[in-house]
Amino acid sequence: MKTKKISHIGIAVTSLEAAIPLYRDVLGMEFEGTEEVAEQKVKVAFFIAGESRIELLEATTSDSPVAKFLEKNGEGIHHLAYEVDDVKAAIAALQAQGVRLIDNEPRRGAHGTSIAFLHPKATGGVLTELCQPHKL
Ligand code: CMX
Numbered sequence: 563m564k565t566k567k568i569s570h571i572g573i574a575v576t577s578l579e580a581a582i583p584l585y586r587d588v589l590g591m592e593f594e595g596t597e598e599v600a601e602q603k604v605k606v607a608f609f610i611a612g613e614s615r616i617e618l619l620e621a622t623t624s625d626s627p628v629a630k631f632l633e634k635n636g637e638g639i640h641h642l643a644y645e646v647d648d649v650k651a652a653i654a655a656l657q658a659q660g661v662r663l664i665d666n667e668p669r670r671g672a673h674g675t676s677i678a679f680l681h682p683k684a685t686g687g688v689l690t691e692l693c694q695p696h697k698l
Contacts (some may be wrong), residue, residue, distance in 0.1 A: 643691035
């Protein structure tokens with residue numbers, strides 16, 4: 563498999579409403595808007611950072627992965643996402659190399675993307691996402 567670039571950096575926050583002004587008004591980043599990703603139990607806000615994005619993540623349920631993360635660590639960097647052309651092919655390549663995955667099938671991410679997570683125990687403690695952009 564081949565990763566193309568950093569698609570986005572996911573940052574867990576307790577409240578999008580409270581966190582958005584820092585990125586938009588203090589750091590002066592272009593705000594793209596918010597979206598609820600029901601399958602991942604999160605609401606997200608995106609900011610453009612050159613060819614990549616910053617994704618703020620707020621939990622929408624108490625059993626959301628982001629709620630668990632916040633409980634254990636507080637706010638901070640939650641995951642790193644790399645863009646790939648074909649997430650299904652990337653999953654197959656990682657499986658063939660025996661890499662521990664969280665998602666053995668693509669799932670739906672924000673902006674209609676197809677995503678899959680690798681387990682942080684297989685990636686030196688960095689929760690890693692593969693992200694295939696939505697084809698227009
Ligand atoms: N980054 C690095 N390590 C992490 C982590 C993170 N974000 N979240 C959990 N871990 C570590 C924990 O510290 C723990 O390590 P230790 O055993 O050494 O203490 C280990 O992984 C197990 O964690 P846990 O707290 O017991 O939590 P769970 O096993 O219930 O879940 C994980 C962990 C990563 C499997 C789960 O959060 C998951 O499936 N994540 C993928 C989906 C996701 O995060 N979705 C939200 C974002 C969606 C989006 O961007 O659209």
